[in-house]
Amino acid sequence: MTVGLVIVSHSARLAEGVAELAGQMAQGLVSIASAGGAPDGSLGTSFEKVLAALRQVTGPDGALILLDLGSAVMATEMAVEAFAADHDYPVVISAAPLVEGAVLAAVEASVGSSLQEVAEAAEHGSELPKLHKEDS
């Protein structure tokens, strides 16, 4: 069992795409679930989708949740509270940028790291350079 990942986005397609990208890096070793879109599938977030995703991927090693925008935090926190009501497994909500954070977390989780290590790896996503500055 490894740390599971939950990808929360206002867009179902964005969440699925990020889960796909992170899954490629994890090479099938990490449980990754997406929770994208409002309850009816339109843009938004869904407490029930996040809770279902948590239940799907979270084992004794816990889960890390990554988000696209700050307004996803509230539905996610409610889902974490509901999950904690009947599970003892640790869950952390990451402030990392979604794509970089998910990829780094997937790699870290795939080698069997702890939830804290996976969460710290994701946080480094904000420092990943996309463009290499030319030497001057």
Next chain:
Amino acid sequence: MPITTEDTLRWLKQYAQVLHEQRDYLTQLDSAIGDADHGFNMDRGFKAVSEKLAGMAGMDIGSILKTVGTTLVSTVGGASGPLYGTAFLRAGVATSGKQELYAADVVNLLTVFVEGIKARGKAQTGEKTMLDALVPALEAAKMAEAKKLDLAQLLRLSSAAAEEGVKQTIPMLATKGRASYLGERSIGHQDPGATSSWLLLKTLADTGEGVFS
């Protein structure tokens, strides 16, 4: 007369109607500074609530409000779902088992309602949110209760304070929610969340006109 379980159901049914009528207005407010979904989200959430009202007959007020909270959380995909959902759930806990609400109960309900939104949104007044309508409404209700005004007057004053609070959001700079991404451009627009909060209290006051005392 206090607020009864029947009054509570009438209030929620009427609020669903008001939101349906004001859906485009709320969405228009939200399109200026947000993601243009507030009217749609509130209408959908309270349409789901109103469909459950028949099944709520015979429940105590706390159970009714808790059902409203869980319904909003599960049907509303915007920020208003968790915010109003948390507020109604806490209001339901505070009124658990009650068949009637008197002035002190209403002040207590508003207090936990406001605390729920503050806790869930990690927000304070002055940030161009629903709290800018609800906190003045709570203060007005407390003052009315201290003066021993009757329930209809308390609700009328509380609603008027919320309406004034809505107007106060126009010059505010948004620092919470989607509107905060707009920075300075959020100034000059009325907050849609504050508006729906005022309408909630206005509808309660209207429900009680000539009934509550």
